[in-house]
């Protein structure tokens with residue numbers, strides 16, 4: 001990946017939330033929602049971010065946009081270290097970085113019509129005057145851009161389907177010409193038949209407008225078609241990051257392998273060979289993460305070292321990063337055969 005084309009870079013990002021309790025609201029613990037995450041996204045690229053509920057995906061996205069102040073680490077956007085900017089400088093940059101949410105209904109004000117929802121950022125940011133011809137033309141253009149009839153401007157969110165509501169959310173996010181969008185599970189709440197339409201729309205918009213996406217989802221099948229590269233997250237940390245094809249065809253981390261085994265393969269021969277890792281239990285709480293490799297309590301391959309030493313996030317092959325003591329360039333070749341078999345079901 002060429003260094004100079006990077007739009008967003010995250011370096012050892014941490015976001016901890018205090019847990020308060022007792023009569024005096026004292027801090028009684030810390031949720032390590034994001035615990036040392038490093039990645040970069042090239043301009044025009046889609047990076048998929050996948051992991052189970054509560055692993056820190058949304059917190060990562062929100063911390064990049066400075067909607068959560070990072071506890072430590074660096075976030076650079078277009079070469080600027082966001083953590084060093086004053087709040088007025090951040091406000092100026094904000095239009096360039098937008099977010100699309102999982103539940104389009106909850107994120108759209110039910111009392112505002114579509115015209116107001118889509119056009120509001122233009123007014124708030126002083127780009128256009130509400131009611132001006134320029135403003136009306138812009139709202140109509142944005143609606144057309146996302147495949148909605150501009151005649152819908154006076155309708156309210158409840159009059160639309162889930163897919164249409166997501167289109168309204170996308171139109172609003174595009175109103176200020178962003179270059180980067182955090183798409184936080186934008187298709188998870190939609191019918192399967194509608195999911196592909198929204199993914200296609202996001203891809204078309206990316207091509208037309210040169211957009212860069214961080215596309216968050218809880219399973220691999222949802223990021224498969226849209227991502228150029230995919231990062232896999234577990235309990236606040238990245239387990240693996242690789243190009244889309246390589247991550248699906250040759251995952252190096254046992255956690256990715258377990259997620260991968262849940263994605264159906266269209267080829268019947270490969271489908272027969274597909275193996276399922278059984279992951280025991282639920283992920284531990286980020287308020288009390290296990291020592292060593294955070295995945296060790298559920299990893300079928302864990303060895304003693306995994307319980308004490310944190311695996312480094314290493315580049316095993318060009319552009320393919322993994323955090324596992326047992327991974328090497330040849331993949332999981334060091335993993336003892338019988339351990340794999342013992343942890344696998346047909």
Ligand SMILES: Nc1ncnc2c1ncn2[C@@H]1O[C@H](COP(=O)(O)OP(=O)(O)OP(=O)(O)O)[C@@H](O)[C@H]1O
Nearest residue numbers: 017031033052053054055056057058059060218286
């Ligand atoms: N504002 C907050 N205050 C305290 N804890 C928080 C806050 N936001 C998130 N958390 C905690 O941080 C952890 C990570 O949450 P986050 O929402 O980032 O996960 P996620 O991967 O997006 O999950 P999901 O798939 O359910 O959306 C969770 O344990 C969550 O309870």
Ligand code: SF4
Nearest residue numbers: 293296299306324325
């Ligand atoms: S470091 Fe150990 S526990 Fe962690 S994924 Fe690798 S084998 Fe499993």
Ligand SMILES: [Mg+2]
Nearest residue numbers: 057058059184
């Ligand atoms: Mg989330």
